[in-house]
Amino acid sequence: MSGLISLTPEQFTMFQQFIYRHTGIWTLDGKTALLSNRIRRRLRDRGLESFDEYYKLLSAGSLAGELESFIDAITTNETYFFRTSEHFDWFAGPFLDDVIARAAAGRRERSLRVWSAACSSGEEPYSLAICLAENAPRLAGWTLKVVGTDICETALQTARTATYGPKALEHVSPERLARHFVADTATKDTWRLKPAVAGLCEFRRHNLLEPMAGQKFDCIFIRNVLIYFDRTSKPIALRHLIDSLQGGGCLVAGSTDGAHDFLDGLERRSNFVYQKP
């Protein structure tokens, strides 16, 4: 790989557009060093010498499984348990109060489906599942499901292990840690979620640019991902999410995601909750 330092402006544009077409992520001009580093790892894994050669094989689909590996390499997967705690306080408090009251009045089924869209390695869906587990007495007899989806298969593999280190768990109180996790004896400093919580979650690969198949959801969390989208890909993703929301269901958007301009048809309930009428 001699002489291979950084993407040229032409190569940067070529990969920028390729990433955009496949994910909706718009890599900002000026991120050349970051993108070069991430792609260089793929070249190394494939034993290739040049960005052009890699692009040719990638875009022609000539390398089995490479599109998935490429997307894994270019996504930013940072996340942790109870990120932006007020979103989870709302979910465990006013949101559950309302659905439980409506079920008690016979105005809805005793079932709850929650979607953590772009869930990365699972900390967000598992935080939601912890909220549900902590409300188990008042949800007795309910059918509960938290679906976590992401485009990044490596992140989903971590999610399925339900095992986390200290950084992911930084905002988990010692009480919660003791109640919902067991220390992993095989490794130092890692904790595994107990089945009562882990069993509420399932994980699937899904691209936000595509519609979500299957049943609709009562609540959708979409946080810290649309920030990477632009004014064209953002409304496409949001339209699919809104289509997957039950009537009366709520969408929770991250404060940096810039979703509010594209939420036609939803009613704003707070600075992060939008409800489908």
Ligand SMILES: C[S@@+](CC[C@H](N)C(=O)[O-])C[C@H]1O[C@@H](n2cnc3c(N)ncnc32)[C@H](O)[C@@H]1O
């Ligand atoms: C920074 S993480 C956010 C994780 C979590 N929602 C949170 O707020 O902590 C962003 C995630 O979005 C995923 N992502 C990016 N583009 C996507 C797309 N088109 N479809 C599905 N997931 C995508 C990435 O793989 C990454 O795991």
